[in-house]
Amino acid sequence: MNIVNDLGLDSIAVxxxxxxxxxxxxxxxxxxxxxxxxxxxxxxxxxxxxxxxx
Amino acid sequence: MSILDKFSxxxxxxxxxxDSGADPFSIKFDDVVSSVEGVVNGKRTLLFGxxxxxxxxxxxxxxxxxVEAIRLHGTxxxxxxxxxxxxxxxxxxxxxxxxxxxxxxxMVFSTGYQANLAMISTLVGQNDHLIIDADSHASxxxxxxxxxAPVVRFRxxxxxxxxxxxSRLKDQPGDKLIVxxxxxxxxxxxxxxxxxxxxxxxxxxxxxxxxxxxxxVLGETGRGLxxxxxxxxxxxxxxxxxSKSLASVGGFCVSSLPGFEILRIAARPYMFTxxxxxxxxxxxxxxxxxxxxxxxxRAKLTANARRFYNGLKGAGFxxxxxxxxxxxxxxxxxxxxxxxxxxxxxxxxYLNLALPPATPSHQAFLRSSVSAxxxxxxxxxxxxxxxxxxREFGLLPxxxxxxxxxxxxxxxxxxxxxxxxxxRPAADVGAGMA
Numbered sequence: 068m069n070i071v072n073d074l075g076l077d078s079i080a081v082x083x084x085x086x087x088x089x090x091x092x093x094x095x096x097x098x099x100x101x102x103x104x105x106x107x108x109x110x111x112x113x114x115x116x117x118x119x120x121x
Numbered sequence: 122m123s124i125l126d127k128f129s130x131x132x133x134x135x136x137x138x139x140d141s142g143a144d145p146f147s148i149k150f151d152d153v154v155s156s157v158e159g160v161v162n163g164k165r166t167l168l169f170g171x172x173x174x175x176x177x178x179x180x181x182x183x184x185x186x187x188v189e190a191i192r193l194h195g196t197x198x199x200x201x202x203x204x205x206x207x208x209x210x211x212x213x214x215x216x217x218x219x220x221x222x223x224x225x226x227x228m229v230f231s232t233g234y235q236a237n238l239a240m241i242s243t244l245v246g247q248n249d250h251l252i253i254d255a256d257s258h259a260s261x262x263x264x265x266x267x268x269x270a271p272v273v274r275f276r277x278x279x280x281x282x283x284x285x286x287x288s289r290l291k292d293q294p295g296d297k298l299i300v301x302x303x304x305x306x307x308x309x310x311x312x313x314x315x316x317x318x319x320x321x322x323x324x325x326x327x328x329x330x331x332x333x334x335x336x337x338v339l340g341e342t343g344r345g346l347x348x349x350x351x352x353x354x355x356x357x358x359x360x361x362x363x364s365k366s367l368a369s370v371g372g373f374c375v376s377s378l379p380g381f382e383i384l385r386i387a388a389r390p391y392m393f394t395x396x397x398x399x400x401x402x403x404x405x406x407x408x409x410x411x412x413x414x415x416x417x418x419r420a421k422l423t424a425n426a427r428r429f430y431n432g433l434k435g436a437g438f439x440x441x442x443x444x445x446x447x448x449x450x451x452x453x454x455x456x457x458x459x460x461x462x463x464x465x466x467x468x469x470x471y472l473n474l475a476l477p478p479a480t481p482s483h484q485a486f487l488r489s490s491v492s493a494x495x496x497x498x499x500x501x502x503x504x505x506x507x508x509x510x511x512r513e514f515g516l517l518p519x520x521x522x523x524x525x526x527x528x529x530x531x532x533x534x535x536x537x538x539x540x541x542x543x544x545r546p547a548a549d550v551g552a553g554m555a
Contacts, residue, residue, distance in 0.1 A: 079478050086255070086274060095289040097271030 068107045094118055141456070143463035145474040155179055156368075156494035161471060167499055169489040170472040174446050175337050175411075175418045176494025177368035182411055183404040190403030197398045203386065210402040217409055218373050222344055222359060226381040229373050229402075231394050233333055233362025234260040236372025239390035240329065240360055241300060242268035249295040252286060254278065254302065254312070256481050258331065261300055267390075270298075277305075277481065280316035287324040297326035303335030303346035307480050307488060309447030311335070311346055318355040329358040337366025337412050338446055343419055367408040369401045422446055422493040425500055429491050432504035437517040449475070449486040450507070457514065458485035464510050470503050 070076060076084060081101060088110075089096050094117045104110050138144065151160040156176040157168050177183060190210065198208060211229060219227040230236040241264035245251045251270040253261055256277040265272040273290070276282040283299065290297060299321055301312045314330070321328045332345035340348030343366070347353045357378060363371035385391060397405075412418070430444035439451040452458040455476055462474040465487075475486040489503070511517040 077478060082255070082274060086276065089273075089286070089289070093289065095271075095273055095286065095293075097273060098265065099271060 069105055070107060070110065071105070088114065092118060138459055141459055141463075143459045143466075143474075145459070145462055145476075148466070148471070153178075157492055157499060159471065161466060164469055166466070166469045166471050167502065168471050169491070169495075169503055171492065172334065172365035172490055173368060173492045173494065174334075174366045174422055174490070175368070175408075176492045177366070177408045177411060177418075180368070180408065180411055183368065183407040186407040187400040187404035190399040194399035196400070198396045200396070201392060201394055202396045203392045205396075207396070208399060208402070210399055210406070211396060214402050214406045214409075215373075217406055219375055221342075221409060221413065222375040223353070224359070224375040225377040227373055227375045228381075228384060228388075228391060229371060229397065230391055231371060231397055233360075233364055233372035234263075235390040235394065236360050236362065236374055237261055237331060238264045238267055239388035240358060240374045240384075241265065241298070242390070243384055243388040244327070244329075244358070245270035245296065245298045247271075250290050250293065250297045251300070252283065252290075252297060252326070253300045256305055256307070257300065258302065258306060258333070259479075261302075261331070270295075278310065278312055280313055280320050283317065284320045284323065287320065287326060291324060297324065298329060299326050300329045300331065303330055303332040303339065304445055304447060306334050306447060307475055307486060308441035308449050308451075309334075309445040310442050311339070311445065314346055314350040314352055318352045321355060327357045328355060329360060330356050331360045333360070333362040333365060334447060336361045337419065338422060342416070343412055363401070363405045363408075366412060367405050369405045369408065371397050371401060371405060418493040422491065425491045425493065425495050425497075428497065429489065429500045429504065432500065433507060436504065436508040436511065438507070438511060446491045448489045448491060450489075452485045452487065452516070455485045457516070458487060461510060461514060461516075462487060465506060468506055468510075470506055 068074070071081065082098065085096050085098070085101050092114060094114070096113070096117060100113055100117070104113055148161065151163060153159040156173045156178050159166050159168050194208065194210070198205065202211065215227040215229050218229070219225065230239055237258070237260040241251065241261060245268055247269035249270045251265055251268065251272045253265060253272065253274055254277055255274045273286050275286050287297065299317065301314070301317055304311055312330070318328065330345070330347055332347070335345040337343045339346050342348065344353070345359070347356045347359065358374055358376045360374045361372065363369045363373070426446045426448065427444045430440060430448050433448065433450060434440050441447070441449045441451070452461065458474060458476070462472070465472060473488040475488045477483045477485065480486050491500070508517065
């Protein structure tokens with residue numbers, strides 16, 4: 068699923084979504100890590116990487 | 122197929138707006154005749170959509186200095202400070218700004234946008250961290266993309282949220298730079314700076330404040346929010362602009378951090394752009410002198426801002442949280458906002474229409490800015506017009522507050538007495554304040 072096209076999120080909504088994810092998982096997700104996220108699968112991978120680094 | 126095809130969704134939205142008869146993005150002034158008056162579509166129009174806070178765009182001191190500078194030093198520098206050299210005027214302006222802020226160093230940039238671009242993208246490198254308010258100005262966002270530091274946003278004006286995000290970074294190496302604004306340009310709200318300073322101290326971060334909309338507006342001497350809140354010592358970098366209170370164009374950063382001057386040969390938006398021409402430098406230096414010597418302008422600006430804000434609030438409009446010179450009326454529907462805006466322009470009041478995504482939370486704002494050059498009559502005209510149109514559009518309950526409220530007259534008298542003592546011949550002051 069494409070996060071922007073299929074869920075109807077604009078760029079600001081994606082950034083706000085990122086803040087919510089940071090709080091949900093208690094991690095820091097720098098904006099440039101989100102730049103390459105297109106699908107939910109990408110997002111999952113990014114969060115898993117950030118959590119294992121933390 | 123064309124390289125511009127990707128803009129067709131944007132073009133479609135723009136076309137729909139223009140079909141409704143309003144085009145807020147291409148308003149044209151036939152003439153601008155004073156700090157607060159212009160001509161739009163042949164009609165004399167009151168300007169409530171500038172950032173001309175102190176009303177200095179026609180100030181004789183600035184105008185004369187600017188004309189003199191062109192005659193003496195020419196129309197342009199034709200190059201950058203680094204490649205083509207600095208003029209004496211650049212250095213004098215930097216010294217004057219450093220003196221005004223009580224800081225050791227100052228760099229002047231060709232626009233306020235470039236000041237943010239240069240400072241933010243250069244101060245933090247790839248091993249540092251940049252932490253910005255979610256409602257930051259576009260120049261701060263663009264700076265975060267130009268630089269190499271990881272960027273984290275915190276919820277607007279929320280010190281606890283900032284602390285939470287900094288605590289997640291506390292074991293990571295590198296410096297942390299927090300960026301906030303004095304007055305936010307859409308709603309006119311100020312940052313809770315004392316609380317931000319507490320967080321900054323707790324985590325050992327650096328703090329930058331963009332005083333673009335608060336310079337000349339807030340603080341005893343007009344240095345901005347940091348001065349008003351008494352926390353200037355804890356602010357490491359102050360960024361600002363010349364295109365608002367100082368009535369020209371350009372930007373600056375002041376700091377007392379040792380070693381600051383190295384940024385002149387590290388910050389690309391400083392190095393690779395033409396420096397400000399003599400006329401701009403001269404009028405800016407003159408406007409800074411006027412700003413320092415005529416605090417009554419700030420007093421009048423504050424009185425005007427309160428008059429306008431309270432008038433609109435009293436009429437039943439939803440306004441921003443604070444009475445500052447940026448006064449936003451918040452409307453939920455974009456179509457209504459566009460029609461409202463067009464009607465005001467047609468009736469002789471120019472103001473800004475702020476639409477999502479430039480606004481927080483998908484709302485549309487009718488954004489006005491008040492000037493020290495507005496007379497109480499101008500403010501009352503704007504309140505009355507907006508109230509009339511608001512009622513006509515069904516946005517306001519009838520007569521929430523009878524207009525004009527009775528106390529207006531009394532306030533007008535005292536405001537005039539308090540703010541009009543002339544430090545120059547009346548004709549001089551009046552020229553820019555008509």
